[in-house]
Amino acid sequence: MAETRVLAPRNLVELQVALAQATLATRLLAGGTDLVLQLHSGFEPDLLIDVSRVHGLSGVSERDGVVHIGALTTFAQLAAHPAITERATCLARASAQVGSVQVRNVATIAGNVANASPCGDAIPALTALGTQVHTIDGAGRVDVRPLAAVLARAGHTHLVVGEAITGFSFQGHDALTHSAFAKVGARTAVTVSKLSMAVVVRVEVGTIVDARVALGSLAPSAFRDAGLEAVLIGRPLSATTVAEFAAASVELVRRVIPERSSMDYKQYAIRGVAYDVWNALNIGPPYEPVGLG
Numbered sequence: 001m002a003e004t005r006v007l008a009p010r011n012l013v014e015l016q017v018a019l020a021q022a023t024l025a026t027r028l029l030a031g032g033t034d035l036v037l038q039l040h041s042g043f044e045p046d047l048l049i050d051v052s053r054v055h056g057l058s059g060v061s062e063r064d065g066v067v068h069i070g071a072l073t074t075f076a077q078l079a080a081h082p083a084i085t086e087r088a089t090c091l092a093r094a095s096a097q098v099g100s101v102q103v104r105n106v107a108t109i110a111g112n113v114a115n116a117s118p119c120g121d122a123i124p125a126l127t128a129l130g131t132q133v134h135t136i137d138g139a140g141r142v143d144v145r146p147l148a149a150v151l152a153r154a155g156h157t158h159l160v161v162g163e164a165i166t167g168f169s170f171q172g173h174d175a176l177t178h179s180a181f182a183k184v185g186a187r188t189a190v191t192v193s194k195l196s197m198a199v200v201v202r203v204e205v206g207t208i209v210d211a212r213v214a215l216g217s218l219a220p221s222a223f224r225d226a227g228l229e230a231v232l233i234g235r236p237l238s239a240t241t242v243a244e245f246a247a248a249s250v251e252l253v254r255r256v257i258p259e260r261s262s263m264d265y266k267q268y269a270i271r272g273v274a275y276d277v278w279n280a281l282n283i284g285p286p287y288e289p290v291g292l293g
Contacts, residue, residue: 008050012136015164018049020138022162030072030108049164057166060084067172071110071165075122076101078109087172090179090198093280094125097183110165113147116221118154121196123147123222125181127214128198129170138162144169153220177202180280183216184269194262195269197249199277201232208232208241218256218266225252237284246274246289 009015025046051057051072058072060081067083078084078095085092098104098112098121112122113133131147137160147168152158159165173179183196196216201208211232216222231248235241253267260266271289279286 004045004048006048006050008053010053011055012166015049015051015054016136016138016140018138019136019162019164021047022049022138023047024161026161028114028164030111051164062087062172065172065174066169069109069168071167072108075099075104075107075109075112078122079104083172088125088129088170088179089173090128090181090200091122091125093181094121094183094196094198097121097181109168113150113168114157114159114165116151116153116155116157118220118222119194119196119217120222121181121183121216123151124196124198124214124216125179126168126170127222127224128179128200128212130212131168131170133165134167134169135159135163136166137164142166148223151221173200176204178281178283180277180282182273182276182280184273195266195273197270197273197277199232199281201281201283203237203283206237208235208237215252218253228252239287242275242278242287245278246271249274 007018007021009018023046025044027045027048029048029050030052054072056070058070060070060073060077060083061068062083067087069078075095075098079092081092084095095104098107109122112120113126126147132144133147133150135143150157150159177200179198179200181196181198184194194217198214200212202210211229212224213228213232214222214224228245228248231245232241249270250267253263253270257263257266275287275289
């Protein structure tokens, strides 16, 4: 077995030097929660780049209404930070449901995205928020692109060898914007998401004027659905609106995974998730799900 080298850059210049040495067998180490699983499966990296000490890659800030999140920010930090709880509520709620308390204290948001798990809790929330991903590579090139352009399929991204995520940014909520996140099994501390949904809506005079709906654990990667968004846009805050939204969610499951063995379960579960998300938006009275159609 070849020996694994370890580099521990302390700033972006040293990180660039380390990334220039990366190969397909190189892995970045931050919280390590996903890397441990790879090592247990027999993966042998040639180089580990420990990014946990890189200055400036952790924390949350806000400038001119735009929220910036460092790549090394943990889910525990995201769940508690005022800029996230107030300006990106769906991400705060998703972060609070990642794994166990111990996992949330070490797992980082960049690791969650780089792992590209279809059931990663943060990814639907980041998708609904319209998140931009910031990266740097071994040549010192920096790039900013939409999250959808980074995610490829389950366990894979479009990040190239020697490219690392440095942070994320998105427009924070104003007073008229609300968001929420819900998943199947959220009541247990370490549940791996079987189905999740994040919703961002803008409400003016009792009417939804804009909506973004993202789903996780339904396809190889989290995705927005224009059909579900269209069901909400232009509609009042009413029992009829949420019932039609839930019904459209059921139809989406039937369309996306018609042959999957989990289809029967997920078409039932998503109705409850749709109602949970609606009620968590706190934009009107709570409603209870009606029967599955």
